[in-house]
Amino acid sequence: MRALPSPRPAGRLLLLCLVWLVVPGAAAGESLPGLTVREGLESRELSLAEVERGGLHHLVMRHPEGPVGRFSGVWLDDLLADQGLDEARRVRFIAHDDYTTFLTPEQRREKAYLLLTRLDGEPIPLEALGPFMLVVPDDLEAVLAGTEPMTRWIWAIREISIR
Ligand SMILES: Nc1nc2c(c(=O)[nH]1)N[C@H]1C(S)=C(S)[C@@H](COP(=O)(O)O)O[C@H]1N2
Ligand SMILES: [Mo]
Helix, strand or coil: CCCCCCCCHHHHHHHHHHHHHHHHHHHHCCCCCCEEEEECCEEEEECHHHHHHHCCEEEEEECCCCCEEEEEEEEHHHHHHHCCCCCCCCEEEEECCCCEEEECHHHHHHCCCEEEEEECCEECCHHHCCCCEEECHHHHHHHHHCCCCCCCCCCCEEEEEEC
């Protein structure tokens, strides 16, 4: 019996072209990155559906950074409760641009933080500061007026790190 022939150079080239075409296409299309939840050494990736399991709320607004429309999102505390993480002493957010902020339990009690997951019913594209963005709906007017800082309105979130 002869061994199966290994792919010839032309076949390999074709395979490479396919990977080169398909991989960036998948990244730019429907499948936006999920949300990583890290707890110490453990990390898991939540899909959009898992993030939204805490229940969606809707908000029509112009985000101070530009994106405008009907946003939908889940209250941060509902998401944390759904994930069994409501006792977290520190909830850190890390963005795709590596910007990072964190919230203490006191800060989460002071203000209601909404984690936006959709814009006009669709996952928030990266160009619109998605896939996940944190806002304080009660502070919207003050932030737009410039009387309230928006340091914790972190956008393009890729990871929530708990401790
Ligand atoms: N992902 C991400 N979110 C962010 C930032 C950032 O650089 N990246 N800057 C933060 C800061 S410090 C403020 S004041 C507001 C507005 O940021 P800007 O003034 O740099 O636009 O967004 C916050 N959220
Ligand atoms: Mo800032």
